Amino acid sequence: MSSHEDRSGKPNRRQFFKKAAAIGLGATLGGSSLWRPHQASAQITIPNEPMPRRPFGRSGIMVSTLSLGGMFDILNNRLMLAKALDWGVNYWDTAEGYGGGRSEEGIGRWFARNPDTRKQVFLVTKLSTRRGGNFETRLEESLKRLHTDYVDLFFVHGIRSINEMESSLKSWAQTMKKAGKIRLFGFSTHSNMEECLEGAAKLPWIDGIMFTYNYRLMHEPRMKEAVEACYRAGIGLTAMKTQGGGPVKSDSESEIEMAGRFMQKGFTDNQARLMAVWQDKRIASICSQMPNLTIMATNAVAALDQTHLSQSDRAFLAQYSKETCGDYCAGCERLCSEVLAKRVPINDVMRCLMYFHSYQDFGLARSTFETLPTQTKELLTQLDFSEAENSCPRNLPIGKLMREAATLFV
Numbered sequence: 001m002s003s004h005e006d007r008s009g010k011p012n013r014r015q016f017f018k019k020a021a022a023i024g025l026g027a028t029l030g031g032s033s034l035w036r037p038h039q040a041s042a043q044i045t046i047p048n049e050p051m052p053r054r055p056f057g058r059s060g061i062m063v064s065t066l067s068l069g070g071m072f073d074i075l076n077n078r079l080m081l082a083k084a085l086d087w088g089v090n091y092w093d094t095a096e097g098y099g100g101g102r103s104e105e106g107i108g109r110w111f112a113r114n115p116d117t118r119k120q121v122f123l124v125t126k127l128s129t130r131r132g133g134n135f136e137t138r139l140e141e142s143l144k145r146l147h148t149d150y151v152d153l154f155f156v157h158g159i160r161s162i163n164e165m166e167s168s169l170k171s172w173a174q175t176m177k178k179a180g181k182i183r184l185f186g187f188s189t190h191s192n193m194e195e196c197l198e199g200a201a202k203l204p205w206i207d208g209i210m211f212t213y214n215y216r217l218m219h220e221p222r223m224k225e226a227v228e229a230c231y232r233a234g235i236g237l238t239a240m241k242t243q244g245g246g247p248v249k250s251d252s253e254s255e256i257e258m259a260g261r262f263m264q265k266g267f268t269d270n271q272a273r274l275m276a277v278w279q280d281k282r283i284a285s286i287c288s289q290m291p292n293l294t295i296m297a298t299n300a301v302a303a304l305d306q307t308h309l310s311q312s313d314r315a316f317l318a319q320y321s322k323e324t325c326g327d328y329c330a331g332c333e334r335l336c337s338e339v340l341a342k343r344v345p346i347n348d349v350m351r352c353l354m355y356f357h358s359y360q361d362f363g364l365a366r367s368t369f370e371t372l373p374t375q376t377k378e379l380l381t382q383l384d385f386s387e388a389e390n391s392c393p394r395n396l397p398i399g400k401l402m403r404e405a406a407t408l409f410v
């Protein structure tokens, strides 16, 4: 028995990570939500074990529990796609809107050069109804960019209310399925998620949902019930924004303590946040933005690590979540935007700030901010947000944050 193994012959968890960390990958760090400066010298390798897979809802299609989010410059980083397949990350997520089509184009170039890999990949793309234009034509353009004739899952991008899933979309999805252009249909959402999930559970034509879900939200009673309803309805569930980072920068004592606590146990706090979500077996996959190999390797190691967080680890995360509640925007935008007659999509602006403060990705923050209408941007410094602040259950300083976004990203 090697020193890396327990009595069952399996690597024990501390040695597992040490072994993984001891062999250098040599990748460089970029802006990310997953590593902090003191971790920058770590080197990682991936254990030679199969990536766990789970069925995607009633479809039964087995997808990797870690999926590759496509909001990075794929055109110039196609090595990431090769490594994703090497490491068993077979679920790839993109959208028409990512990089103005460059994300889809990057994946398409990969498939053009490696056509035999298309069938290995569970490919997802999304279109937003807000952009206008004919959906079928736009899907055709996406398929052309992706160099494929079908996607495994099609999402209506970023809905804010289940009412957006109109019956015309149901007919459209049926037609596209019959034509073999999409296999599964659903939506993504990071606003009013609970309401969207509750409604979807009653719509048998929804096959899958990608939604904001993390250690901060997963224990909220309404969220728990909404997830259960969808799971029982056979809807495949993909979690995103699993780091639970917020628009307010937090350097609290508890954050530092958390990093130290998990490092002592052999993993990072960022890996712990992923593991907390994976422990919910109703979640088929976590879609993670992994803009470089180091982050993808770190996440893959966490996905492969079968060790569960202990009860005290989970209690610690819950306590941390409580203490930093006022740093995090929970996407319950109906509460704050409605008092402003929806003139400002507060949650979208918060997301830009989150990309900046939590992901430390100014480019992504600014490009997301640029998609807001000019009039909305002007309102950020003009409106009185005090009524919205009074409606926010987390007491976020909305007015201050809106002004900060206007200053940072204009």
Ligand code: SF4
Binding pocket: 328, 329, 330, 331, 332, 333, 334, 335, 336, 337, 346, 347, 350, 391, 392, 393, 394, 395, 396, 398
């Ligand atoms: S600002 Fe407050 S009320 Fe508005 S979405 Fe965020 S947490 Fe909810």
